[in-house]
Amino acid sequence: MNGRLDRAEIVIVGNGIAGITAALEARRLAPEKRIVVITSQLHPPIHTPALKQFACARLEREQLLVHPAGIERQQRIHVITSRVEEIQAQSQYLLLSGNRPFHYGKLLLATGSVPQGLPETLPGQHFDGVLTLHRLRDYLDLRRRLPTVQEAVVIGGGAHAVETVMTLLYWGIRTHWLLRGEYPLSRQLDAQGGALVRETLHRAGAIIHQGIEVVDIVGRIGVVVGVITNQRKMIPCQLVLVCTGSRPAIELSERCSMPLCRQHGILVDDLLRTNVPNIFAAGDVAAIRDPQTNRYAPRAQWYAAGEQGRIAGAMLADRPDLTRPPLGVSWHATHLGELSLLIAGNPHLQYPGIETLTDASQGGYRRLALFEDRLIGYLSLGHIQPDSLAIKRLIEEGHSVRPILKALLKGDVDAHHYFARLQAPPVQALPLINSQPERQRLPITGKLALTPEQLPLLAGSSPTGPSPKVPAGSSAYSHHTLWSYLEQKERP
Ligand SMILES: Cc1cc2nc3c(=O)[nH]c(=O)nc-3n(C[C@H](O)[C@H](O)[C@H](O)COP(=O)(O)OP(=O)(O)OC[C@H]3O[C@@H](n4cnc5c(N)ncnc54)[C@H](O)[C@@H]3O)c2cc1C
Known part of the structure; x- marks a missing residue:
């Protein structure tokens, strides 16, 4: 091993907000443990939501840092810049790039998300000037290009696309916004709310193309000059910005010697334990439970990732008693x-x-x-x-x-x-693990977080709890039972 560090009691993969928060929280709760963060990211954690202000030149690079530079060293958190390629869960070690083994006592997967990008079959997507916006280097690239751009195309209908359109308008760029549907944010808004966002951006100067898809990206001597739509229209531009959403970065979890259960992301319980002993997941990669619907999905948001980092830190430090209350509703x-x-x-x-x-x-x-x-x-x-x-x-x-x-x-x-x-105490508390019906309860101190028998229950989209025997307003009336109750009511 050439005297290189090759093991730690606490190992965290990824130094986004979930990973760094977990590392700092674990250090606070376990001052003596060796903590190592392994990350493929070449810079310290940055405030990702502020990248849009960076694109508008309202912030400089240094102002994006989440913590003062050097905090890891100061807190005795060792950072290794490398890609983790594989997890050998039975022997509790990782394989890093170059086949370097690294042993862990407890492991947190905080690998975040990756952009959806464009369909692989779409011609022209590799021309210079076609950018998928996700990481700092994408925004550095964008900022370098903006002064020379007169006309741009934004592809995508989510909040990220809205913010990107606003950034381009801020720079005085003629901006075409291509929406696949009739209105943006179709996952978060209804037609009325979506129309309000669309009209607001239209008033701000965006040229909005509804019900449109790009079928070809056209270039000249390697550089983008326009896009062709499914309505056979050519939109000339010097820049195409792809904001088509993201998905959990689950590739590493697919290379684990013991199968890690996944559903949209890596399935975790309320204490962020996966089904494999001593492996946790947090942030954009983790599929957590919505207490209102009992469905599991990632909450790909800054605040949620940080909160999960805090819970994960306590778990890594062997202090489940100090975890914060569950994340609550989205x-x-x-x-x-x-x-x-x-x-x-x-x-x-x-x-x-x-x-x-x-x-x-x-x-x-x-x-x-x-x-x-x-x-x-x-x-x-x-x-x-x-x-x-x-x-x-x-x-x-x-x-x-x-x-x-x-x-x-x-x-x-x-x-x-x-x-x-308000005089009255809360009518209902969010369901905690121990308030679940017996067969869905997950052991807090047990070595194995979830048993194989429990996983189908976790993965199910509807709860298995009994319908409530108490009237609405009673203290036993939780969101969990609300959902069961509604389902019962619907049955003939
Ligand atoms: C451009 C943009 C704007 C956003 N704006 C908002 C906003 O306004 N509001 C909001 O709430 N949320 C916003 N979000 C979402 C929010 O930023 C994320 O939910 C949050 O940053 C996720 O943090 P994370 O730690 O889970 O993952 P990430 O920040 O993605 O970090 C994952 C880390 O894991 C590393 N990694 C992955 N795989 C490996 C591997 N195999 N080996 C080693 N390292 C690995 C990566 O290099 C990276 O360091 C935005 C996201 C983006 C991309």
């Missing part, structure tokens, strides 16, 4: 040009018994999903961002929202005031 807040978007819980859940209310006043759009008098999902799009964490808390604690329904619909609820006046 929650996402961002800016789409001049619009603020907040989505908490499941505003699009449609089931007998669920009431949907919408409001489109004041130049914005709100959508509420209610079950009896409790909020189970909230969507807000407009010029004002409601207090997003307070809305999340409203959903998780299950208080009656009747007294503030109008304000919620108008998007101007004063949640602090509401909570301050």
Whole structure:
């Protein structure tokens, strides 16, 4: 081994926000353990959501750093720049590039996500000037090119595409936005909300092409000069920006000697344990449980990745007792040009018994999903961002929202005031592992996180718990049982 470091009690693959947060938390809780981060990334962790400000030259590279430079050394966290190629789970070691073995006591997979990019069969995608935006080097490339670009094409319909269109408009570039559907963010918004985003970007100057797909990218002497659409139209441009979303980076988990269960991402329980002993997953690569629907999927968001990093750090340090409460309902807040978007819980859940209310006043759009008098999902799009964490808390604690329904619909609820006046304790808590029915309970201290028998239950999209025997409003009435209850109700 040439005296090289070849083992550590705690090994983390990936130094994104999930990986670095886990490393720092593990160091805090386990001052004596050797912690090693192995990453293929050539720079310290950066604040990925701020890359759009970097593209607008509002931030410089140094300002993207999540932590002061050198924090790893200061915290005795050893960083190895290498790619992990394989996991030998029975003998607990990794194979790094060049066949270098590295032994672990506990392993965290925080390998993040990779961009979807364009279909491999699409001609012309390798011309100079066709960029997929995902990592820092893509944005460095973009910034170098922007001063010479007059006309650009953006492909993709998610929040990333919206932000990219706004960046190009900021630089005064004539921007074509190609949408496959009729409106953007079709996974997060309904038609009304999507139309509002589309109109806002249209007013900002974007040339929007709806129901369009690129069938060819045209180049001249190796450099892009335009795209051809399925409507046989040529759009000239000097830059094509691909923002077609991302998917969990599960390639390493596919090269594990003991099969790691996956469903969209690597399946984990509420304490981020995979089905393989001593292996955890966190961040964009981990498929975690939505407490409202019991479906497993990654929450590919900055805040969620950091929170998972904290839980993973406690688990790696052998301190499950110090893990924070479960992540709770999904929650996402961002800016789409001049619009603020907040989505908490499941505003699009449609089931007998669920009431949907919408409001489109004041130049914005709100959508509420209610079950009896409790909020189970909230969507807000407009010029004002409601207090997003307070809305999340409203959903998780299950208080009656009747007294503030109008304000919620108008998007101007004063949640602090509401909570301050609230006398009643939370009606319901999010289901914790130990509140699950016996056969779905996962051992916290056991060596093997999930048994093979438990995995089909985890992977299932509907819970197996009994239907509630208590009326709505009782303290035993959890989101978990709510879902069961709705399913029961629907049965003949
Ligand atoms: C351009 C962009 C803008 C975004 N904007 C927002 C936003 O506005 N709001 C928001 O909430 N979220 C946003 N996100 C999402 C958010 O940034 C991510 O959810 C979060 O950064 C995920 O962190 P992570 O640690 O899980 O993964 P990553 O940051 O992807 O880190 C994964 C790490 O693993 C390493 N790695 C992977 N495989 C291996 C291997 N085999 N061996 C060694 N190392 C490996 C990679 O090199 C990398 O260092 C954005 C994402 C992008 C790309």
